[in-house]
Amino acid sequence: MFKNDATWHLRTGLTGSWAASFESYNIPGAYMRHRDGLLEISTVSTSVDQQDATFYVK
Numbered sequence: 001m002f003k004n005d006a007t008w009h010l011r012t013g014l015t016g017s018w019a020a021s022f023e024s025y026n027i028p029g030a031y032m033r034h035r036d037g038l039l040e041i042s043t044v045s046t047s048v049d050q051q052d053a054t055f056y057v058k
Contacts, residue, residue: 008032014050020057 004026013019014031022032030041031053044053 013054014044015047015054019054021053021055 007025008022011021011023014021024030029043031044033040033052035052044050
């Protein structure tokens with residue numbers, strides 16, 4: 001169970017193809033988000049949510 005909870009699918013960024021988003025393997029439709037300096041997992045429904053769930057991979 002932990003392995004599935006700790007696994008993410010790399011997706012094209014929700015706000016642009018030049019970035020990345022990470023969808024939960026265990027909870028389809030839920031994404032890794034950064035909000036108020038913390039990482040969390042939640043669904044994405046607004047444009048602000050999409051920005052929070054988009055990362056620049058270096």
